[in-house]
Amino acid sequence: xxxxxxDRLFYLVGEAVVLLALFVLLLSIFVALLxxxxxxxxxxxxxxxxxxxxxxxxSVIKSLFxxxxxxxxxxxxxxVRLRNYxxxxxxxxxxxxxxxxxxPQCVRSTECPAKLTPEGIKCVNCGRCNVGEAKRYAExxxxxxxxxxxxxxIKRIIKKYRPRAIVGVGCSMEIKEGLDLCHSYAxxxxxxxxxxxxxxxxxxxxxxxxxxISENK
Ligand code: SF4
Numbered sequence: 001x002x003x004x005x006x007d008r009l010f011y012l013v014g015e016a017v018v019l020l021a022l023f024v025l026l027l028s029i030f031v032a033l034l035x036x037x038x039x040x041x042x043x044x045x046x047x048x049x050x051x052x053x054x055x056x057x058x059s060v061i062k063s064l065f066x067x068x069x070x071x072x073x074x075x076x077x078x079x080v081r082l083r084n085y086x087x088x089x090x091x092x093x094x095x096x097x098x099x100x101x102x103x104p105q106c107v108r109s110t111e112c113p114a115k116l117t118p119e120g121i122k123c124v125n126c127g128r129c130n131v132g133e134a135k136r137y138a139e140x141x142x143x144x145x146x147x148x149x150x151x152x153x154i155k156r157i158i159k160k161y162r163p164r165a166i167v168g169v170g171c172s173m174e175i176k177e178g179l180d181l182c183h184s185y186a187x188x189x190x191x192x193x194x195x196x197x198x199x200x201x202x203x204x205x206x207x208x209x210x211x212x213i214s215e216n217k
Contacts, residue, residue: 027053028060035061035078036070044085051086054079076172080191083179090188092217094165097142101213102154102168102178104194105147106202107131114147120157121147130206138213143167154178158185165189167213169204171197 031053038044054061058075065072105121108114109128114121125132131147138145144163148154154168158181166189168178175191182189190212196203 024057024060028057028064031057032061032064032075035075038078038082039074042081044082047082047086051079051082054082073172076176077193080172080175080179080193083176083183084190087179087182087188087190091165091190092215094188095142096214096216098164099141099143099213100157100161100163100166101138101143101145102157102166102170103131103134103145103147104170104174104202105149106198106200107169107194107204108147110200116149119146120153121149123147134206134209137210141214143213155181158182158187163187167192167209169209170194 031050034045034050035054038050044050054075058079062072062075065075107129108121108123108131109126111128112121112123113126114123116122123132123135125136135145144161146153146157157163158166162185164187166178166182166187168175168182168189169192170178171194175193179189179191192204192209192212194202194204
């Protein structure tokens with residue numbers, strides 16, 4: 001038989017665990033409702049608190065979506081839009097000439113003749129895909145344009161050139177990781193999600209891409 005004080009201690013710990021679990025559940029439901037609201041309206045309420053909640057409680061919130069039979073990709077989608085929203089004001093203050101653009105290699109044509117170099121894959125604007133025109137336009141604005149050959153590339157370029165702002169194209173997961181990476185270097189970044197993700201011949205909303213890279217204060 002346990003001494004009375006241990007009995008009491010276990011009881012208090014058990015009570016605290018139940019209360020904490022209840023608190024996490026209620027908070028997750030609250031953040032999940034905020035995510036749904038943002039997804040439907042495009043507005044963000046208490047954006048920074050929402051981002052913190054989404055980051056800390058992501059797996060619980062996704063489970064709630066799953067239980068409710070909703071698509072949990074909404075959580076990633078809103079997470080990216082939320083980060084873009086928070087970064088936007090600083091991003092548009094940065095002159096276009098100091099913006100770096102990172103395009104994933106999967107957007108290229110499968111017959112792309114571009115060669116790999118230490119500065120990424122060098123597009124020769126052969127006309128087989130939209131990347132060539134995007135590069136030409138971005139460089140006409142003064143931006144630096146990179147086609148990313150692998151996951152460590154962006155970090156290496158950030159360390160080498162210290163860009164003032166970044167636009168990254170990718171799937172939700174890549175954008176989330178990229179935006180977190182930029183946040184750790186205090187670089188305001190904007191993510192443009194692929195509209196069709198995958199390993200090859202992916203696509204994106206080019207209008208949205210051009211709008212983001214050319215946005216100015
Ligand atoms: S336009 Fe550039 S990226 Fe696209 S296929 Fe040609 S060389 Fe490759």
